[in-house]
Amino acid sequence: MQNKGISQAVIGRLPRYLRYLGDLRENGVERVSSQELSALMRVTASQIRQDFNNFGGFGQQGYGYNVDYLYTEISKILGLDHEHSFIIIGAGNLGRALGNYLNFERRGFIFKGIFDMNPELEGIEVRGVKIRRIEELEGFLKENPVEIAVLTIPKTGAVGLVDMLVSNGIRGIWNFAHVDLDVPKGVQVENVHLSDSLMKLSYNISRYNGSKKK
Amino acid sequence: MQNKGISQAVIGRLPRYLRYLGDLRENGVERVSSQELSALMRVTASQIRQDFNNFGGFGQQGYGYNVDYLYTEISKILGLDHEHSFIIIGAGNLGRALGNYLNFERRGFIFKGIFDMNPELEGIEVRGVKIRRIEELEGFLKENPVEIAVLTIPKTGAVGLVDMLVSNGIRGIWNFAHVDLDVPKGVQVENVHLSDSLMKLSYNISRYNGSKKK
């Protein structure tokens, strides 16, 4: 599997393919053609074949794709064939909600710790993991290598933490703080800007209620 | 303000412009050129001018853009100049986290109700709003018109609710359920698929740790 220069547009579609393939697999479907998947997912069959071919041929002429095999291969591409440790920084509502979300564990994302500035939260358990004080974070990372940091703190705090996280081995930041983070090359940031998403929804509603134009 | 056929790529960038303009405004900056904004935001000045010009000229030759005016105009485009009511369906960790998030209110998104299947949650307050049973939802909507439904329930429940929501006046769905929703034309869906986002991060980390290719 070589993956030089695959565009993020393609990568962004892989989780959705995985979801549909997982459903098919659960329903006992063994093979699927790009045509069938196209009808199901409402994307062109051409795009499906192009997307898969970025990673080498997963199908077979005259047959289509083996669901189970394709599912496994896409999982591997997405790095879901091995575990990823993560910590959550910010034990507010959102941080605790993410800590409690069991499906991440099912995908191999292992919840290692949760930290907060507020000393009153110390010791409260989130899915079996005790909230620690933010002061302990750096020491914790030195003792326990962690791959991913989930930032669910206000933006002011987030920016100041990045350098420390990176120099203590964090490879990826799942950023819920409403700010653009500056990280060195080789460290990945995936942003989830909820308010941006809500604004897009607001735009689309307003546009439709107003001028009715598509 | 006419907005026929603006691409979602452009719309997706507007909230980020708004954020930077808000910061500039707070710092007392009165005018900004596309060149300055370009350096700040790390997008091309050309893109900035093209984006803004989709909605008519906001700037002035030789001067640039008035920060305050531009901020206001983009707010209007995004529909942030009027209020939007919303309810949350699913009072689990994520639903309650979103209910508690104060910044939405600041943007004009008004929290009207929160519903859950679990009768044990009934009456618990989330930011002053009592959790209601899902059975009350339809009646509630008939009494209280609501624009946006936030779906923070498992996917099985989500699909079955959509028709009822739409026929009771819901105009937009902010969908956190991990499923693609089918809605009639004129109803907007904005998906937040957290696990998809996490998989993208996983891909980018794995790619980098592995073959090192950019």
Place this chain on the structure above:
DNA sequence: TAGATTGTTAATCGATTAACAATC
């Protein structure tokens, strides 16, 4: 006026779709 910077057209780049030869 001269300088600055937009608005806008033209050029480029990348992503999507169509077409079809290869092959199971």
Place this chain on the structure above:
DNA sequence: TAGATTGTTAATCGATTAACAATC
């Protein structure tokens, strides 16, 4: 073998960037 469907090249479409005339 004949039929089906991929892998892949070519065509199209859309989005981004560059260039520059218009104008404040």
